[in-house]
Amino acid sequence: MSEKARIAVLTSGGDAPGMNAAIRSVVRNALAQGAETVAIRHGYEGLIDGDFTTMEVSSVGGILDRGGTFIGTSRSERMFTDEGLDRCVEQLAAHGVTGLVVIGGDGTYRAAEKLDERGVRIIGVPGTIDNDLAATDTTIGFDTAQNTICDATSKVRDTASSHERTFIIEVMGRECGMLALYSGLAAGADVILVPEVPWQLEDICASVAQGVTRGKKHTIIVVAEGAAHAFGLAEELSRACGHEVRSVVLGHIQRGGSPSAFDRTLASRMGAAAVDALLDGESGKAVCLQNADMALETFAVCYSHSHEMKRHIYDLAMVLAR
Ligand code: F6P
Numbered sequence: 059m060s061e062k063a064r065i066a067v068l069t070s071g072g073d074a075p076g077m078n079a080a081i082r083s084v085v086r087n088a089l090a091q092g093a094e095t096v097a098i099r100h101g102y103e104g105l106i107d108g109d110f111t112t113m114e115v116s117s118v119g120g121i122l123d124r125g126g127t128f129i130g131t132s133r134s135e136r137m138f139t140d141e142g143l144d145r146c147v148e149q150l151a152a153h154g155v156t157g158l159v160v161i162g163g164d165g166t167y168r169a170a171e172k173l174d175e176r177g178v179r180i181i182g183v184p185g186t187i188d189n190d191l192a193a194t195d196t197t198i199g200f201d202t203a204q205n206t207i208c209d210a211t212s213k214v215r216d217t218a219s220s221h222e223r224t225f226i227i228e229v230m231g232r233e234c235g236m237l238a239l240y241s242g243l244a245a246g247a248d249v250i251l252v253p254e255v256p257w258q259l260e261d262i263c264a265s266v267a268q269g270v271t272r273g274k275k276h277t278i279i280v281v282a283e284g285a286a287h288a289f290g291l292a293e294e295l296s297r298a299c300g301h302e303v304r305s306v307v308l309g310h311i312q313r314g315g316s317p318s319a320f321d322r323t324l325a326s327r328m329g330a331a332a333v334d335a336l337l338d339g340e341s342g343k344a345v346c347l348q349n350a351d352m353a354l355e356t357f358a359v360c361y362s363h364s365h366e367m368k369r370h371i372y373d374l375a376m377v378l379a380r
Contacts, residue, residue, distance in 0.1 A: 063093035065333060066110070066155045069127040070101035070134070070162035070169070073313055074185045074199025076321035077127040077161055082118035083329025084159050089115055091337060096153060102134035102169055106145045110153050122322060125315045137169040147176050157336035159329070161185040163197070164361040167344060171357040174342035181332040182344030182357060187313055190234035192363040193355040194346035198328065200237065201320040203312045207241035210308055211278060218276035224266055224295070226279045226305040228288035230312050235367060238282035243375040248277045250375055253284035254367035263299045327352060
């Protein structure tokens with residue numbers, strides 16, 4: 059870049075633990091390379107409205123271990139209008155921004171692609187608990203969310219075991235079963251329901267019955283929100299199995315909390331890689347983790363194929379649940 063580099067960063071879509079670590083890395087790596095940095099508050103909404111703040115090294119102090127995103131986020135409908143996109147281009151030019159880092163999930167990448175088409179130099183960083191983006195082995199926030207789900211599942215198991223009950227635990231992930239699958243495996247769930255694998259009520263009843271026969275005191279069913287809703291499924295299962303089934307929806311608890319060491323490290327690496335990519339003249343791509351290294355892939359590759367369901371992991375979880 060021949061002009062003085064001025065790098066902006068925003069977070070968009072659902073927040074994820076580790077986003078702060080990524081912002082910190084963007085800001086400090088850019089400053090270390092002589093660029094100026096600005097944060098844009100409230101995601102793309104703040105970009106459209108011109109909500110920019112200059113960042114210094116100290117602006118990102120004390121945030122590494124904090125969940126959420128300290129610069130705010132939003133889900134912006136206006137980003138999918140020509141007017142909104144034109145406004146973004148104008149705001150970036152007016153604030154002298156030469157490169158933009160956007161941290162978020164598939165919706166963030168779709169909008170970023172439109173900005174790239176309008177000549178904005180832009181790089182994505184995958185921040186979502188869903189881990190539903192292709193081309194990256196994992197996304198920032200996924201590891202922490204799994205830990206949160208495991209912790210909650212252990213607590214539910216204590217009471218399930220005491221009362222000899224069946225519990226359904228609903229986890230997030232939209233149409234993607236990655237979060238349910240991996241957290242279900244790590245938490246030792248007896249049944250895992252994901253949108254990618256068809257399931258029948260009778261099979262769940264059979265699993266519950268099998269557990270009872272071999273003396274299990276509880277059954278834990280982890281269900282992805284895209285596969286079924288816990289309350290309705292609990293009613294159906296109660297009727298089908300002939301005993302009461304309880305349900306827990308973990309909800310937004312899964313998005314909060316201090317990021318795990320893994321997510322902090324990943325976010326620190328990815329934020330820095332995004333700045334390096336911009337300073338190298340790259341655009342229209344997202345940083346990915348591939349075989350332990352940083353890589354770049356186009357936005358379209360990242361959002362158009364959701365993470366392929368790892369069927370062998372699902373099969374392993376079911377073998378271990380016996
Ligand atoms: O994309 C992240 C996510 O947490 C999904 O797992 C979930 O379906 C959705 O966001 C919830 O969005 P909101 O916070 O807007 O209700």
